[in-house]
Amino acid sequence: MDFVTLPRTNLKVSRICLGCWQMNGNNANINWDAQPYETSKACVDKCLELGINFFDTAEGYAGSEEILGRCLLGRRQDAIIATKFGFRDGIGTPAYSAVQIDEAITKSLRKLQTDYIDLLQAHFPSFISNTEEAITELKRQVSLGRIRSWGVCNFGPKNLKSLIDMGEIPVSNQIGYNLLWRSPEREVIPICKDKDIAVLAYSPLQQGLLSGNYMTLQDVPEGRRRGKLFAPTSTEKSRHGQPGCEPEMFEALHAMKDLCTKADVPMAKAALSWILQQEIRPVVIVGCSSPEQVVDNYNVMKITDELMHQLSLVTEKVKEKLGTTMDQWMHPDRCE
Secondary structure, X not given: OOEEEOOOOOOXXXXXXXXXXXXXXXOOOOOOOOXXXXXXXXXXXXXXXXXXXXXXXXXXXXXXXXXXXXXXXXXXXXXXXXXXXXXXXXXXXXXXXXXXHHHHHHHHHHHHOOOOEOEEEEOOHHHEOOHHHHHHHHHHHHHHOOEOOEEEEOXXXXXXXXXXXXXXXXXXXXXXXXXXXXXXXXXXXXXHHHHOOEEEEEOOOOOOHHHOOOOOHHHOOHHHOOOOOXXXXXXXXXXXXXXXXXXXXXXXXXXXXXXXXXXXXOHHHHHHHHHHOOOOOOEEEEEOOOHHHHHHHHOOOOOOHHHHHHHHHHOHHHHHHHOOOOOOOOOOOOOO
């Protein structure tokens, strides 16, 4: 297992991180099928067995913190836990004051059954009421030992620069980043590289689109058509109102599948490797539905520089169509 130490911390984390959004206590939702506790625990067990020590959750992932806490009982010291504040009241949750950040941490500690959080993140910029006040509170929480470090999630160039102008550099920025969602390459990743901010890449397979299993619009389950890659008419569940880029996306998917077939590399493995082999060495956050899938994601293969180049080339039209948008789900962009 490849490890990196998060900047300005002593947190040595595996570059494969288990995303825990799907840990829902067997209660299906719009994003995930039901996952029994036993399956969640088997996935965590397999991660620790393989040396995957990094786990990402959030107060907004219903049931996830509680399940992860149960899974790690008796071996908390073997894990690095990242969680987030935000979404306490769903999509319409207002910004957090310092007091509410403190309250969110207290709830997360209780749910996770731990007395410290390794990395606390603001889920979106919109969940910070007053930046200076929030940073002061996060530093206070570090001094109390309730959190070991703080980072951000879904922060675009405007919000990152705002922190930097204040002289504050987050440990990390968790962003959607993959072959079909390359808008962070325009401004966000260069800022992170320049200021030594770790990139935690979520949705590396773009909800399964990069697995090679969904080659036409009809193949894609309706719940996975809500993002800006799809036209708003593809599902009534869409909220973004943007034109999407379905022709460019499916053209890219077919080209990628051809490239991977010729290279004799499974498309999903090529997509994960493409991120892991980026110069900035991101951490890749992968959700799993079974311990077998944990093993499959763990067994990442190195792909050639030529395949890296070709995969970037065939997804360039999608990147151009998306432009600078960072928010996959809503408009106006919450990730400025």
